[in-house]
Amino acid sequence: MIELRHLDDVIGGGDLIPLVRHELTEAERVVNDSSYSDDTGRRPLTVVGEQAQLAPWVASDARQSTEAEQVYLSGVSAAQDAGNRALAGQLLSSMSYQMANVGDPPMPLYSPAPPSRATTGPPRLCARSCSNGSHGQAPARATPTAPRALDAVGDADEARAPGDAEPEWVYWLDRKEIDVMSGR
Known part of the structure; x- marks a missing residue:
């Protein structure tokens, strides 16, 4: 995940989005297809939330704002399920930033x-x-x-x-x- 964030510093969204989507899909698969205790489950949910932080940023960079918005919201859900309020807030604020840059939201x-x-x-x-x-x-x-x-x-x-x-x-x-x- 760290490497993908740093790749985003030098590679455009259109080129990076396939790899980032794949990583997010794999993290979601682990969460959905695995059994674990609530305590153990917080970590993979946090990973999904963190992946859902980068994926919409890259999607927005690739001019795919609708996809970005959907991924931000799924990331918020994962972060909340993980009990990670800071990450959930970050995802919401990033979504707000994206919306302000692609349109004129009414509020x-x-x-x-x-x-x-x-x-x-x-x-x-x-x-x-x-x-x-x-x-x-x-x-x-x-x-x-x-x-x-x-x-x-x-x-x-x-x-x-x-x-x-x-x-x-x-x-x-x-x-x-x-x-x-x-x-x-």
Whole structure:
């Protein structure tokens, strides 16, 4: 999974989507065709949720936004079943970001408001969630909320300390990327 995320940094969505779809399908097959205890089952469900994070990002890059939306929602379900609220929130905020970039949604899908609630957890995760949520709010003309969410992005980034435990999938989020997202 880590390798696929890093491949997405250098390979376009149209070229990468077949491999990412295959990996997601295999992870879903393990969840659906296996027997395990609830505790053991959380890990494969989290893997499905993490795969469902990359697959729609790549699908959206390949201009397949309808597929991306469906995969985001299935990933949210898997993450919730795994008890992984951070991942479920990340998937919703990414879906909001995607919707803001492919159309004009009538209302925000995911809102990190109030920003103080969105800023609990690993700092980079909070920054990513706040930033994505703000993109979902801007097209909906949620003017008072979007700037607060963008302020929360900066606050979350400034709260980072060496050694903070963060999900691997936030590796690319640094101050420069946060500035780019805020500019959008």
